[in-house]
Amino acid sequence: MEKTKVGIVGLGNVGSGVARLLTEQSARMTRHAGQPLELAKAVVRDLDKPRDVTLGPNVLTNDLKEITEDPEIRVVAQLIGGTEAARQVMLELLESGKDIVTANKALLAEHGPELFDRARALNRSIAFEASVCGGIPIITNIGQCLSANQITSLSGILNGTSNFIVSRMEQEGADYPAAVAEAQRLGFAEADPTMDVDGTDAAQKLSILAHLAFGARVDWHEIPRIGIDTLDAADLRYARELGYRVKLLAIAKLNGELELHVSPTLVRAGRPLAEVREAYNAVTVVGDAVGNVFFHGLGAGQMPTASAVVSDLIDTAVGRTRITFRTLELWSGRPPRVTLGDHAQARGRYYLRFTIRDSPGVLGDIAGVLGGYDISIASVIQHEPEVQGEDELVPLVIMTHLASEGAAQSAIEEIDGRDYTLQPSVRMRVLD
Ligand code: NAP
Ligand code: HSE
Numbered sequence: 001m002e003k004t005k006v007g008i009v010g011l012g013n014v015g016s017g018v019a020r021l022l023t024e025q026s027a028r029m030t031r032h033a034g035q036p037l038e039l040a041k042a043v044v045r046d047l048d049k050p051r052d053v054t055l056g057p058n059v060l061t062n063d064l065k066e067i068t069e070d071p072e073i074r075v076v077a078q079l080i081g082g083t084e085a086a087r088q089v090m091l092e093l094l095e096s097g098k099d100i101v102t103a104n105k106a107l108l109a110e111h112g113p114e115l116f117d118r119a120r121a122l123n124r125s126i127a128f129e130a131s132v133c134g135g136i137p138i139i140t141n142i143g144q145c146l147s148a149n150q151i152t153s154l155s156g157i158l159n160g161t162s163n164f165i166v167s168r169m170e171q172e173g174a175d176y177p178a179a180v181a182e183a184q185r186l187g188f189a190e191a192d193p194t195m196d197v198d199g200t201d202a203a204q205k206l207s208i209l210a211h212l213a214f215g216a217r218v219d220w221h222e223i224p225r226i227g228i229d230t231l232d233a234a235d236l237r238y239a240r241e242l243g244y245r246v247k248l249l250a251i252a253k254l255n256g257e258l259e260l261h262v263s264p265t266l267v268r269a270g271r272p273l274a275e276v277r278e279a280y281n282a283v284t285v286v287g288d289a290v291g292n293v294f295f296h297g298l299g300a301g302q303m304p305t306a307s308a309v310v311s312d313l314i315d316t317a318v319g320r321t322r323i324t325f326r327t328l329e330l331w332s333g334r335p336p337r338v339t340l341g342d343h344a345q346a347r348g349r350y351y352l353r354f355t356i357r358d359s360p361g362v363l364g365d366i367a368g369v370l371g372g373y374d375i376s377i378a379s380v381i382q383h384e385p386e387v388q389g390e391d392e393l394v395p396l397v398i399m400t401h402l403a404s405e406g407a408a409q410s411a412i413e414e415i416d417g418r419d420y421t422l423q424p425s426v427r428m429r430v431l432d
Pocket of ligand 2: 132133158159160161162188189190196299301
């Protein structure tokens with residue numbers, strides 16, 4: 001029987017899971033690919049590091065040439081993180097005639113145009129299902145299964161680490177550094193977890209989805225983003241009191257132009273997105289023909305991510321990826337179908353928390369400033385002061401009606417300039 005020899009570059013969390021599926025479930029792979037997939041080589045930096053997978057003799061190497069110079073290895077899973085070394089490895093693999101599968105969204109978001117151009121010029125393919133939402137097949141669903149639709153909006157929890165951290169803080173009162181460390185220990189977080197918690201990872205994934213779903217060619221740096229790294233546990237409590245949960249949401253909304261942003265958002269309890277916990281990811285997609293579709297599953301972690309990588313390896317081995325890649329709009333020469341709108345004009349409801357001195361006229365002044373920017377108040381919570389004394393710190397929470405991003409930003413800046421404001425104010429979008 002014909003077989004496909006497979007290489008892996010990077011045998012960390014994801015690479016080890018891929019190696020385990022290929023070696024421990026080889027009969028299943030043969031059944032689905034119609035031929036065996038043989039793990040021929042796995043490239044790492046450090047040959048002495050313990051690995052949580054048992055490989056055959058001579059499979060582990062620290063020399064990429066053992067893959068690039070072996071014409072029998074046709075398909076390679078490129079599973080090293082970061083961008084610069086990963087870019088170089090991808091280019092070498094393409095030049096040596098390999099079809100590639102990758103989970104590295106940072107690499108694609110940064111160097112996708114160059115890598116896809118090169119792959120097309122060399123008649124090779126790149127499959128990347130694992131790069132967004134780990135085990136959820138969101139790339140295939142948006143790129144192929146929903147291609148009859150004009151997608152009109154997409155709202156997603158795209159970063160498992162952030163969702164894990166916020167869930168732990170909300171449900172168990174875990175403190176932030178402990179929750180970050182736990183996400184690292186469990187293998188969800190990036191080598192540098194800053195990318196997870198500051199919204200970078202979600203913005204990179206959103207830039208890929210926005211191109212697939214809307215034909216928007218957007219540099220991820222252009223996407224306004226706020227992470228969970230500045231989130232205060234007090235806001236999780238107020239959100240709950242108001243009937244909401246806080247989630248790091250990535251939003252794409254088509255309204256003539258495209259609105260894109262990543263930010264902690266109050267999601268009304270009971271909405272499917274509000275109930276997504278731990279390292280789970282979820283995406284709500286609205287299409288003009290299909291209506292509302294909800295995807296949910298583990299978006300990070302060894303085996304869920306390996307599930308997507310190995311499915312791509314099978315698709316590549318049997319030739320399906322080649323057809324998909326040829327027709328893919330992503331980073332092709334086709335002109336963008338939509339442009340990015342002015343973020344200041346985007347409209348939404350807001351949660352605002354002010355920390356103010358408890359003095360006569362303050363509430364009225366704040367209402368006046370908001371009104372001056374055409375921001376209407378929907379509800380107010382003011383609890384008793386937390387500190388008794390002359391300068392009593394009073395948290396004042398306001399939910400607004402619809403307002404523009406620019407107006408909300410300007411109003412906050414003006415209120416933060418008042419002498420009764422004792423700490424920078426908090427502003428979050430609301431999804432009802
Ligand atoms: P990881 O645990 O840090 O593993 C990275 C691996 O790459 C290590 O085995 C490392 O070798 C190897 N490596 C790094 N630089 C190399 C080089 N220049 N040459 C050869 N090997 C090199 O990372 P990971 O969590 O598996 O993530 C891999 C990729 O998948 C990242 O792009 C990540 O964003 C993406 N991803 C991860 C998850 C997840 O849940 N972890 C989910 C979806 C996507 P040594 O072991 O010898 O150091
Ligand atoms: N660090 C990423 C996350 C891995 O937490 O979602 C999956 O891309």
